[in-house]
Amino acid sequence: MSESHTTPQFLKVTTPLQMVSGATLPEYELIYETYGELNANASNAILVCHALSGDHHVAGIDKDGKPGWWDGYIGPGKPIDTDHFFVVCSNNLGGCRGSTGPTSINPETGKIYGPDFPMVTCKDWVNSQNELRKHLGIEQWAALLGGSMGGMQVLQWAIDYPDKLRHALVIAAAPKLSAQNIAFNEVARQAIMSDPEFYDGRYIENDTTPKQGLALARMLGHLTYLSDDMMGSKFGRELREDKLQYNYGVEFQVESYLRYQGKKFATKQNFDANTYLLMTKALDYFDPALEFDHNLSKTLSKATAQFLVVSFTSDWRFSPERSHEIVKALLDNDADVSYAEIESQHGHDAFLLPNDHYEGVFRAYVQRIKAEIDDTNGAQK
């Protein structure tokens, strides 16, 4: 045990945030955790961006004994080695794990935001995280790192603040959502909004939560994170009882698994339904090329970071082809880019799971970032 419990910190920002939607957030708080030590010239900082249901607790063990969601890859001696790097992770604005979001009090009304929380976009997240960067005294991140929605956030950072990062690690992401991706999100939203306990988003005032809808949304989402092969090998047509019951109860193991995942998310993890709606909308809106004539190459032309793009062979939510689009656009700009396509049967979820090749790629690339920092520091001495 090399570290004690992680303790989250808060940054209160009183500069109003102009949001892409046109709304203004007068003030907000970001909850974040840090791991490792910032070096003297603040050149070893890595910001990790979380995925849809993720949070600021990316590594280490929190006070409840829960390991961070990417703890396998971040920590002392791990591929992203906190003995050398200062790793930061914040909960996105609009989240429900401590950053200002739908469950926070609206200072203008004194009431819970609920459905009145303004629509957030990837750009808004990046702008709010830039306040965190300033607060931490970091002129330039050594690297930005994120998977899935987090990977998109990394792309947005590289486009909006090119001089504020040296490396961009974009994992299992896409340059924008496909019609199918948006469709899945819409079904998830409809599941939540059609739950009678939703109360137009004012469920907290009504002392309830749309548990059924949220669980259903999660079941659907979860499905898209897994691959057919993986579900086949994990569950097949295995039954819970030894024979078919010919009713609508839980008969197949896969049904039981999905119900469990949905229920866990909606009750035990107590994820906020309005946050889920906001996050899926932010994903749908993500399309940085929109401002650049739908031309991704043009969009990335100002990005100066070096890129590592990673995809997973069985990921059909954000397939390798989607990563190829990013790689291609970077190559069009003669950018420094490496690309790894990791063989895995775990679908989209693979980006969170142990995998030798994936870990090797991480280690090799992060070693490169470290070597650059050591070179610069050596040259300054």
Add this chain to the structure above:
Amino acid sequence: MSSISPEFKLISDWIKPNTRVLDLGCGDAKLLKHLIDTHQVNGYGMEIDSNKNIEAMKQGINVIQSNLNNHDICHYFDENSFDYVIMTQALQVVSRPDELLDDMLTVGKQSIITFPNFGHWRMRAQLIFKGRMPETDTLPYHWYDTPNIHMCTFNDFEDLCEEKGIEVVERAVVNSDHKSSLGMKIAPNWLGEVALYKVQKKRT
């Protein structure tokens, strides 16, 4: 600087400094690293093997994991993106060497290709006297497990170039120690084990 093989040394001599290079099947990117260090080239490596990819990444090389059989290079790169497209000892393992050659000369102005010569006298001798598919130090596989599915001789390769309107700019022939000799110059298709070619499209 790490030492490089005589084959890579010969290739380096064909590369002008400060140029753009694409290395297909770059392996651990030793050649590309050497060219960056000594010739200040910039460019990318492409490699399908995961472990080699990681090795290349450790060298600080921009490496794209990619299958050369998928026409990926034309997907990723525009015409004449590179001064040189290099492919060492991989022509014989791809599914359509002829199409790849076209792709290489589309994205690059010149291509540098090396491959083992199936016309070497040892190969011929094994076929004639043993009546069996040759196994040598350069090609240490059985006929059934070899990755080398499109073996050719120097003559075959040059015929293909001729057919495609491709001009041989430079040619070198070496043995498995990558050394050359007078004999190899006189009868390359009999005595040369490894061929190195620099080719480009014929100007019309």
